[in-house]
Amino acid sequence: MTKFFQNYTIGKRIFLHLCFWLVVLGMQFVVYQRIDFSNSWILFSKDVFSLLTIFYVTAYIIIPRWFIPGKFVLCILWLIFIYAWWSFLSYFAGILTLHYLSPGPRLANYIKDVEDQGIFGAFKPSSISDYLLDFIFLVALPLTVKIVQAFMLVRSSKMELELKNAELELNNVQLELAFLKYQINPHFLLNTLYSIYVLVSDRDERGGESMMRLSSIMVYLLHESNQPSIEISREFQLLKDYVELEKLRYSETVKIDLILSAENENCMLVPLIFFPFVENAFKHGPRLSASSGWISIRIVVKNDTVYMHVSNAYRELPKPENYVGGLGIENVRKRLELHYQDNYNLEIKSEEGVFSVNLVVTLLPEENP
Template sequence: MESFSNRKYMPWLVHVMVWALLGSILLLWQPLTWRITIPTQFWFKQAVLFGLLLAVFYINYRVWIPRYLFLNRTSLFVILNICAVLLVSFSIQQVEIWVNLRESMENAFKAVRNSGIMRREDSLDYFSLLTALMVIGISTSVAAVQKWQHDAELREKLERARIDSELSFLKAQINPHFFFNTLNNIYALTVIDVEASREALHKLSRMMRYVLYESQQGTVQLSQEIAFAQDYIKLMQLRLTDKVTVQLTPPEPMHDVPIAPMLFLPFIENAFKHGVSATQPSRIEIIIRQEGAKIHVEVCNTLFTDKKSTNLEESNGIGLVNTRRRLDLLYPGRYELDVKENQTEKEYKVHLELDAV
């Protein structure tokens, strides 16, 4: 809250400091260079000039720039600013005449004429004119920079909202697909082994809690994701025969890092879908390693040529179709996904290298 408050009031603090500096210059710079006794009328004229510059700055900053310059009405914007500069210069001249400043300044210069200091003709007119131009230029620059920053922040928010929406859509596709398959497995298991089906329902409820609550935070710890994968594997093993060997090797030692939830599931699910046979020996091997901030995930399974394609891009599984797209959104330029199909050794291997930090 304190940080937000500081960010909110910082621009106003900068404005106050800049105007205090400009006011000091207007009041002190010229008197110091003249080395004469300054009449009271001069301070009054400088105060009027300061007020006019203040008005021109904020009228240009708050009204003319957003209404004309940012709406491509440039000609009217330029005309208004020229009129403002001329009005400031004309007003200052009228103030000088009204308070009889020129005569007062002439008397002050006469008092020090023998000292060699010469009167500077028309310096006040040029000074007010140039100062007004400078103020208008500064206000235009500040407004343009702020608009550019605001537009950049808006584009970033829109892009982030688009990515979040797309990720939510992809997760909504992946999760029901997984649970649809799992419920079918449990339904088939109830006919064979009631106790095993109860255990499967317990594991599924724990996994649903993970998906519905833990994964909604955007990121989970690596240990949580591995525990979820272990529950999934144990659940799938309930319906497998002794001909299938499944092994998951977690990293040793494990260092928790935040990663996207359910990131490993499509690869593991794909291995069970295409790498398991009820009649032939088959194996699934999952190895998860850590090298600093990098996470390596290898999923190897037996390749059966009589089954449908297991290719990550061609699989009909909803989760696998969107795996690359999800990785592109979550880890752009921070991952490598390699898929190899070895017909000779009858092995299908997926290797994911992910920079989690």
């Protein structure tokens, strides 16, 4: 069946419609044949004509133009119209059958009742219930099938649109993440390389260690961070390497407190969640603080929950014209929203010379084996 609808051609549509009407009209035909085998063909032809026109006008004009957009007053007026139209056809078909054919007693009594009620009998309180039952019996099945199909089509279209939007959003975030990985502060790289050069020139043993830390950072950013999730221990190592290299630049002039702790270092989380905040603290904190700079980084994983607090001394300075910033933090927001949805809380504050970021993330079950 799935393969059949994957290539739903006009030929297949016609075939399905023919099968459907064979069943529906076959039921109507059997009912009339039981009433009068030889003289019910006018009434049956009336039902075939009225049902086909009602169905196709409703299915391809009324439902897409009025029902789906929510124009229900017009839909009710349409129901009243087709009910009246069907009742008029029923009245004239009955009169033709009674006067030009020889209906049996059962059919003749039914038609005489219709004739006695008059052309507006379908709207009289004494007979409206009988007419409504006949009308509902005639149109309920085909129209219900089409309305259900319309709802399913709308739902499917909405789901497809949502999936496309989600895919586009994911692609955008992945592109931004790639940009984030390759936009590491060039001043950091330049100054770090110069610091390592000085250490190597002075034959300081820290030169080789610093080179290894820088290499570890680049390997992580270029290769490991491409994974959907990564062990918290590897994320911690990235931060340790980064902080140690920044210490080469600032020496003792900046107080740096780093606390990284996890009950389970094998737990997994989305990569590069912490790094933009830490890099931002080093980018703005020591360089822009009015007094002696300081940076505090505390990340603790406990009871399947990640708690991060990053703060630094801060002084607001005028931004250059056309300044664009905050891309890394905005990227983190989007990835948190996509991956953790309602399971995180991010708070960023700047007050009294202190810039602080607090992040709480509840890890997903698959991320905490």
